Amino acid sequence: MVTSPDLIVFDVNETLSDMGPLSEAFAAEGVPGHLARTWFAGILRDGFAMTAAGGNTAFAEIAQDSLTRLLSEHEASAPGDSAERIMGTVKSLDVHPDVVPGVEALSRVAELVTLSNGAAQVAETLLASAGLRQHFSELLSVEDAPAWKPARSAYDHAVQRCGREPGRMLLVAVHPWDIHGAHRAGLRTAWINRTGAEYPGYFSRPDLEAGDLPALADQLERPHG
Template sequence: MTDQPKTIVFDVNETLSDMSSLADAFDAEGLPPLTARVWFGGILRDGFALTVTGDNRAFSDVAKDSLQRLCADMLGSGNHTAAVDNILGTLTSLPVHDDVVPGVAALAELAELVTLSNGAASVAEGLLARAGIRSHFAELLSVADAAAWKPGTSAYGYAAMERGRQPAEMLLVAVHPWDIHGAHRAGLRTAWINRTGGAYPTYFDAPDLEAGSLPELVEKLPAG
């Protein structure tokens, strides 16, 4: 990457939000803590399946329906409304990762910032407001207003159109390799935030940049 992007596009779930408290929420309802990750992965799987078939259902609809069925399967028959509400409440009131506040503040000095989430823009609004960094973002975008979920190409095209940019002028920042792959195929530049030190999948297009945190990403971007 030889020049700075004009717009930095952030994924929200897991990239900005710290989802570790979901395991505690599952445990509090009598569900194995590791089930939280399985449930969230299932939301993405089903959302991607809907994208392939040309459908675009709200993230919250997929999340709630799948959680209701999961509770019924694991907790038995009965009314699980309270458990579902408590877990979904945790999902929509998560904190940001420790590196997000300083990283976003520094990145805002370099480029316009926006979000692009498979979830609702209102969830991103709450997350950033609680962290005190909402003012750094020019716009909070959701695929609810696009033709499909990420990593569908049209989702990234929607973000470029909304901001009046060419895809190559934008940098997607995400922890999910599938998001990096989709953005690359749509013509965006990409930065993979690898907080865990894991290996990047060999079957996805590689990111343009890799960093262990958002402040580290700032150091890897070209000087203005």
């Protein structure tokens, strides 16, 4: 039986923000557009490594440093300047097309917050630009927690800040590693699978799966018996 949560916790990067324009930003600097995905995956890898080693380095610090080095390796003409322009694109991303109607629908189901490995200001800008900021009671970042997601302490931080029982909170994300971490911390989970991908067999499965946010809202709003 599907039961509605008291609090919905959204991941931000890729879950809410459409990172597609980053490929064009890389290409505009004269380097292959596919490096955008390589770069983002590298940020997560190094952030996870810092967490595993007991640190908590800011997402933006890892992003800026790794981007400049990646551009240098691919012979960008002015790596530092190119990195600044690409970072500017990151700060001006839009939400996915399903996010506005999905968030509006989900705000009728439960209280909404975000929990990001990035800075809270990035979520603030993204949601304000989309006209959605008023639907979120808090914008949480792991910069104020002991470690990055998917470390348990990141989710515990959200539990403590929001004052809710973990089992009454629903983590919404496109990343299976985030789903797995939240599950192990006692939260319920919803995987947003916009691409029709197969879920990795080695991670804890989500409680819910939906193709987009309005579809998730439909599941939560549907009469339960």
